[in-house]
Amino acid sequence: MSQADTRIAMKLSLFSDYSLRVLMFAALKREAFRVNEVTVAYGISRHHVAKVINTLARLGYLETRRGRGGGILLARPAGEIRIGKVVRETEDQPVIVECFDAATNTCPISGSC
Template sequence: MKLTKQTDFALRTLLYLAKQKTNNRIFVQEIADAYDMPVNHLTKVVNKLSRLSYINTYRGRNGGIELGRTKEEILIKDVIIDFEPSLTPADCENCLLRGGCGLEVHLAIASDAFIDSLGNKSLADIC
């Protein structure tokens, strides 16, 4: 399964923040520079991470972003589920073989196995 850039950027951002000292706020530009990401796209990802309470954002001179939960509370599979538009590896909705093909069931099983394989791995487990 290939993750979208949005999910990739979200995971990288969380990993970057997880490696920082406690109470050390980071600017989005710093993460964009570290991973060579477009700052505009990363800003959209940061906004979504904030809406989902993965991070806290602050404005002003002492602003920046930081983790909104502990590293142990942020599960990798949750981030993937929250950011991936679809976890199905193929679009079987408009397929001519729909109903006469057994592939859709096996692809769903494989997708479930991918998510299950992440278990309860948190940011703390992979940092």
């Protein structure tokens, strides 16, 4: 067995996966978009996308605007969003990788993640 075969892979919940997809969609779109655009782009149910967007808005990653000309967009520049932080805030598993546990973290790049 090679070294690559013995490594443990990180598995995200679907909610975290969908959260990252929505944020990537918003970053690439660069303008307000609607829930149905994400459902079509990724084949995710409207219910799941709406739940993810509500959570990301509550966490301060997205801004939602109602009414004509409204939609969803990033609440801050994409370059200020850290993937590690998004995963920590959306993941329901207590510790999915070493760096998520302050007591056992030895990762040299965790401050930049």
